[in-house]
Amino acid sequence: xxxxxxxxxxxxxxxxxxxxxxxxxxxxxxxxxxxxxxxxxxxxxxxxxxxxxxxxxxxxxxxxxxxxxxxxxxxxxxxxxxxxxxxxxxxxxxxxxxxxxxxxxxxxxxxxxxxxxxxxxxxxxxxxxxxxxxxxxxxxxxxxxxxxxxxxxxxxxxxxxxxxxxxxxxxxxxxxxxxxxxxxxxxxxxxxxxxxxxxxxxxxxxxxxxxxxxxxxxxxxxxxxxxxxxxxxxxxxxxxxx
Amino acid sequence: xxxxxxxxxxxxxxxxxxxxxxxxxxxxxxxxxxxxxxxxxxxxxxxxxxxxxxxxxxxxxxxxxxxxxxxxxxxxxxxxxxxxxxxxxxxxxxxxxxxxxxxxxxxxxxxxxxxxxxxxxxxxxxxxxxxxxxxxxxxxxxxxxxxxxxxxxxxxxxxxxxxxxxxxxxxxxxxxxxxxxxxxxxxxxxxxxxxxxxxxxxxxxxxxxxxxxxxxxxxxxxxxxxxxxxxxxxxxxxxxxxxxxxxxxxxxxxxxxxxxxxxxxxxxxxxxxxxxxxxxxxxxxxxxxxxxxxxxxxxxxxxxxxxxxxxxxxxxxxxxxxxxxxxxxxxxxxxxxxxxxxxxxxxxxxxxxxxxxxxxxxxxxxxxxxxxxxxxxxxxxxxxxxxxxxxxxxxxxxxxxxxxxxxxxxxxxxxxxxxxxxxxxxxxxxxxxxxxxxxxxxxxxxxxxxxxxxxxxxxxxxxxxxxxxxxxxxxxxxxxxxxxx
Numbered sequence: 001x002x003x004x005x006x007x008x009x010x011x012x013x014x015x016x017x018x019x020x021x022x023x024x025x026x027x028x029x030x031x032x033x034x035x036x037x038x039x040x041x042x043x044x045x046x047x048x049x050x051x052x053x054x055x056x057x058x059x060x061x062x063x064x065x066x067x068x069x070x071x072x073x074x075x076x077x078x079x080x081x082x083x084x085x086x087x088x089x090x091x092x093x094x095x096x097x098x099x100x101x102x103x104x105x106x107x108x109x110x111x112x113x114x115x116x117x118x119x120x121x122x123x124x125x126x127x128x129x130x131x132x133x134x135x136x137x138x139x140x141x142x143x144x145x146x147x148x149x150x151x152x153x154x155x156x157x158x159x160x161x162x163x164x165x166x167x168x169x170x171x172x173x174x175x176x177x178x179x180x181x182x183x184x185x186x187x188x189x190x191x192x193x194x195x196x197x198x199x200x201x202x203x204x205x206x207x208x209x210x211x212x213x214x215x216x217x218x219x220x221x222x223x224x225x226x227x228x229x230x231x232x233x234x235x236x237x238x239x240x241x242x
Numbered sequence: 243x244x245x246x247x248x249x250x251x252x253x254x255x256x257x258x259x260x261x262x263x264x265x266x267x268x269x270x271x272x273x274x275x276x277x278x279x280x281x282x283x284x285x286x287x288x289x290x291x292x293x294x295x296x297x298x299x300x301x302x303x304x305x306x307x308x309x310x311x312x313x314x315x316x317x318x319x320x321x322x323x324x325x326x327x328x329x330x331x332x333x334x335x336x337x338x339x340x341x342x343x344x345x346x347x348x349x350x351x352x353x354x355x356x357x358x359x360x361x362x363x364x365x366x367x368x369x370x371x372x373x374x375x376x377x378x379x380x381x382x383x384x385x386x387x388x389x390x391x392x393x394x395x396x397x398x399x400x401x402x403x404x405x406x407x408x409x410x411x412x413x414x415x416x417x418x419x420x421x422x423x424x425x426x427x428x429x430x431x432x433x434x435x436x437x438x439x440x441x442x443x444x445x446x447x448x449x450x451x452x453x454x455x456x457x458x459x460x461x462x463x464x465x466x467x468x469x470x471x472x473x474x475x476x477x478x479x480x481x482x483x484x485x486x487x488x489x490x491x492x493x494x495x496x497x498x499x500x501x502x503x504x505x506x507x508x509x510x511x512x513x514x515x516x517x518x519x520x521x522x523x524x525x526x527x528x529x530x531x532x533x534x535x536x537x538x539x540x541x542x543x544x545x546x547x548x549x550x551x552x553x554x555x556x557x558x559x560x561x562x563x564x565x566x567x568x569x570x571x572x573x574x575x576x577x578x579x580x581x582x583x584x585x586x587x588x589x590x591x592x593x594x595x596x597x598x599x600x601x602x603x604x605x606x607x608x609x610x611x612x613x614x615x616x617x618x619x620x621x622x623x624x625x626x627x628x629x630x631x632x633x634x635x636x637x638x639x640x641x642x643x644x645x646x647x648x649x650x651x652x653x654x655x656x657x658x659x660x661x662x663x664x665x666x667x668x669x670x671x672x673x674x675x676x677x678x679x680x681x682x683x684x685x686x687x688x689x690x691x692x693x694x695x696x697x698x699x700x701x702x703x704x705x706x707x708x709x710x711x712x713x714x715x716x717x718x719x720x721x722x723x724x725x726x727x
Contacts, residue, residue, distance in 0.1 A: 015387050018407065129633040133670060140677045215666065216631040219570055222669035 054184035076153035089155035108146030111168035115154030119176030133221025163195025254560020259337035259397030328357030338398030365717030372558030374403035378549030395508035397421030420527025505554035568690035572672030602646035640674035
């Protein structure tokens with residue numbers, strides 16, 4: 001969020017500072033007459049623009065290439081359709097299914113996919129640190145890892161379709177979260193055991209809020225590795241875990 | 243996995259100059275479940291307030307360890323708890339008791355008796371902080387976001403702690419207390435502690451062991467003490483005499499305070515303001531309290547009532563010493579609990595692997611030369627913040643650790659590897675270290691704990707389904723009695 005200087009006339013300035021700094025929300029901004037001050041309005045609009053950008057831009061080819069990801073796409077063909085048809089963001093075409101069956105490792109212990117979801121910014125900000133933590137951690141634990149995939153216009157449940165096609169034991173979906181006005185960099189990791197199309201959301205585990213001011217990407221990576229090991233041991237995910 | 247809660251039973255034991263006390267509290271902690279970053283202390287409830295006993299001594303230099311052990315055992319029985327049901331807590335030896343020759347042996351034994359993870363602590367600074375948290379001063383400062391000085395006056399020492407908002411600014415400790423001079427029932431002086439002897443010499447007072455002192459001389463003595471207390475409260479201009487009474491002579495920050503709070507045995511007498519016999523305790527506590535009260539009446543200080551007076555320190559010890567690591571710890575459970583790990587703090591001059599390894603090696607070498615490794619359970623290496631937590635940085639750090647543990651000779655000693663970080667990166671660092679070397683084992687990495695050189699660390703067994711470990715950052719400083727002039 002952009003910095004705002006809260007020029008107001010508080011009764012207790014220290015107390016106000018403490019309250020304002022305890023939360024990233026827009027607190028104690030003051031006003032001019034009955035309206036917010038120009039600086040507040042501008043910073044709000046700037047943050048809103050960043051949030052829109054996170055939804056509407058694409059993950060760069062460079063990021064995808066540097067991370068060594070194979071790019072595929074859902075049934076969605078553009079941003080407008082992505083927002084209007086969540087169902088199509090969960091499916092892959094027969095051609096894509098064939099493409100991944102040909103190009104990817106078959107039946108890995110863990111299949112990792114990265115989805116742009118609702119924030120390309122989140123993907124750009126986190127995966128360079130997160131992916132190597134995952135691959136190192138899985139290697140150390142002796143899990144085989146499938147071909148790393150990037151899915152454009154992907155929703156959470158596309159992990160079921162891809163996992164089913166590749167017969168993966170466990171799928172980890174790293175997906176950009178719907179941006180708020182505080183950060184557009186937040187990523188979530190969804191995990192499922194025994195993926196198949198139509199698998200209920202309740203059987204998925206999630207580690208959310210992965211961003212520099214939340215759960216740092218490297219620490220999230222180590223946490224995901226631990227959770228995958230638990231899911232592997234218990235042969236279940238989400239509410240199936242005890 | 244939803245919100246989980248756990249309740250810890252915590253004991254506090256304070257062995258002071260004059261009194262020995264025990265309290266038990268129940269601390270409810272919770273975490274929002276997987277992915278939650280923090281563990282919250284939801285509630286602290288004082289469930290048992292023990293009686294106040296006179297601290298048993300064998301002679302002037304020696305604490306009666308057996309009698310104190312019996313006292314703790316019978317208090318525990320009275321409370322309905324057993325050492326097996328106590329999860330954590332602290333024993334602190336305070337005031338002049340910490341100067342006794344067997345103070346260290348005492349706290350260690352009492353801590354072992356009182357429960358599996360009850361820790362032994364000592365040190366005037368820690369004592370000051372605990373008194374200020376137990377008296378309610380810390381809560382007041384935090385709730386009101388104001389500055390308050392807690393002044394805990396006991397039998398042997400006066401321990402002050404300055405709180406501003408949520409933080410502890412500094413501690414100020416003096417050898418001033420109500421038991422520095424003692425009488426028999428007839429009113430003859432039976433004992434003069436060194437700090438009192440210093441004042442008597444300085445002011446040429448006619449007070450001697452075995453004689454009846456004049457009331458005027460006694461008043462002059464407590465006036466000098468009160469004067470030192472007020473000079474220390476003010477903090478700006480202190481006389482040479484006050485500096486001589488000061489434990490570890492520090493410079494104090496000068497800032498306006500919104501209030502002072504008096505706790506401790508003498509603190510209680512200041513507040514009591516009744517017609518009680520001034521010499522009821524056969525010491526100078528009563529007249530010292532009167533001298534301080536009279537000065538307060540003519541001073542501009544605003545006195546805030548504490549929530550606890552004589553029990554402030556013991557309550558602080560029972561409720562405030564344990565903290566909890568972040569939820570993303572990594573530990574080899576088989577070696578827990580670990581106690582009395584000296585903390586050595588690393589500072590980083592660069593970010594590349596070689597310079598990180600150099601800095602860590604220096605830090606370990608310093609630790610190994612300071613502490614006999616056959617006497618301690620290991621060294622806890624505390625890391626400074628290193629802002630960006632990138633994959634490259636954390637792997638460089640892991641390599642540096644592996645190298646430094648080896649080259650410093652730490653690895654040969656077969657001690658556990660304990661690392662403490664302030665940032666949330668414990669699991670990541672542990673994963674990287676395990677990937678590099680299988681030799682760095684048993685490995686414990688805990689995060690979101692601030693510890694610095696000279697502190698000691700105790701790490702308990704995991705709670706909340708293994709999400710966190712209780713951690714106690716403490717001091718173990720046994721005083722030396724100041725020599726009388």
